[in-house]
Amino acid sequence: MNTNKELQQLNNRLDKCCRKLTAAKKRGDKEIIMQAQAEQEKLRKAVAVLKNQQGKEVSEKTEAIKSLPFNRELSKQEQADMGKLKKTVRGLVVVHPLTAAGRELGLSQVTGFAPKPF
Incomplete structure (x- = not known):
């Protein structure tokens, strides 16, 4: 369960x-x-x-996210069309600052973590 x-x-x-x-x-x-x-x-x-x-x-989970080599804050337009962004960037992990992982990472903005730059 x-x-x-x-x-x-x-x-x-x-x-x-x-x-x-x-x-x-x-x-x-x-x-x-x-x-x-x-x-x-x-x-x-x-x-x-x-x-x-x-x-x-x-x-x-946060350790796995931290191990991804590239991260950046997502713009409002990218956040609005998350499906398109996730299709174009393979392995993208999006972390919101109000989730447990976001609080542990100390984020202030919605951030994307990926194995390659996007």
Whole structure:
């Protein structure tokens, strides 16, 4: 399964568990409180593992992008007709500054990375 979907499901389960814990504390049900706290801790660990895995995936992706020898910022016209640009430049990778890879690379503009000048 996709790590984003898996992370979302774990966060939903964690949120549900938190609400369950709050309700149990209001009732004073110690058994349910203990179960909810244990489940909550287990889910938090799983979320941390997935976030770490996501970080590694993004780092690997950015390293692969950095290894491409040529890069430059794309003009608004090139961005408007991305299909044509990608057909003319083989191996072009476009990185937006608001994506995880873009933030890690420290980009301020939409940038294209390619094995050859374009």
